[in-house]
Amino acid sequence: MRSSSSSSAHASAKHDHTKCISAALDTAEQLCVVRGVQLTPIRLQVLKLIWESHQAVKAYELLDRLKPLKQEAKPATVYRALDFLIEQGLIHRIESLNAFIGCHYSGQQHEQLLLICKECHEVEERSAPAVMDALSSEIDQAGFIAHSKAIEIHGICAKCSKETDAQG
Amino acid sequence: MRSSSSSSAHASAKHDHTKCISAALDTAEQLCVVRGVQLTPIRLQVLKLIWESHQAVKAYELLDRLKPLKQEAKPATVYRALDFLIEQGLIHRIESLNAFIGCHYSGQQHEQLLLICKECHEVEERSAPAVMDALSSEIDQAGFIAHSKAIEIHGICAKCSKETDAQG
């Protein structure tokens, strides 16, 4: 059992998640039009499923949730949609979890700090310019040419550590 | 085919890799003694195999290389050894590659910047204190409690980008 359903409940209470979803989908549609790429029904559906929460979600979980809506869905169906969404910067792949999360900064610079809570599995995305600047200069010093700069931090988020305090 | 064998050749030319290996193994043995944990023959052998190069190596590659030396070797044999070596901070797991690399800073603080070359697959480890400091304060600002702070950067290393220049 995961503690996440209850933990994410208060998170949802704190913000209007329907706005998160509609903002993300609007941005996605606009970006795809501008770029001349197809946000097909499958891709849109997968994006919606990912945005159902702020928790990282696994490919086969998405497949299970997609099947009722699309009976022919197979692993490739999901992985292709995920590949597209990642290419377009609409979602992040969390390497350390083999999981996926909607991106809050689609269309902007796409190098963020991901704070991944072990307790509620929610992921907070921060642009963290100070960190990214320090990182860039460290990389330059090494003579390295970076193609991607994702940072994944695992730990306990503010909400969950407060809860633990209260209970402890 | 991988371009790595030739690329890593000049890397090896640049340093005495037998020293890398013996230093790593010495440190490992000492740390395990101090900590009262067992660096068994299997674990030591896997550590040696990982240290054969500065390239990230996959679990099943290790298994293939281990089998000639240990015919009973199975996936669990390798994964158990890897789990142990990671727990003891003797190797890093590179999440974005599902691969493993020897740690240069075993026994010291264990949060580093990993620069992973797409060309030669070598991994450079840097302690990058400026980045880590900026990261810590960003994490603090978020009210997050970090348990791990690994940063994996993919790109082209200094050596390989010079080679490309020369050839291009």
Next chain:
DNA sequence: ATCGAATATGTTATATTATCACAACTTTGT
């Protein structure tokens, strides 16, 4: 409107990565 190219999807099979469960063996402390 229709043709061809490019793109997207359907479908089956399989590759890759990782863990579980339980028995047997080894090491350590008493």
Next chain:
DNA sequence: ACAAAGTTGTGATAATATAACATATTCGAT
């Protein structure tokens, strides 16, 4: 010598991801 803890052997299987090829759809040029 014995028990407890730790390690390894072994077989099965779970979880994650891709390959290959056929079919269908979309889009632009004629």
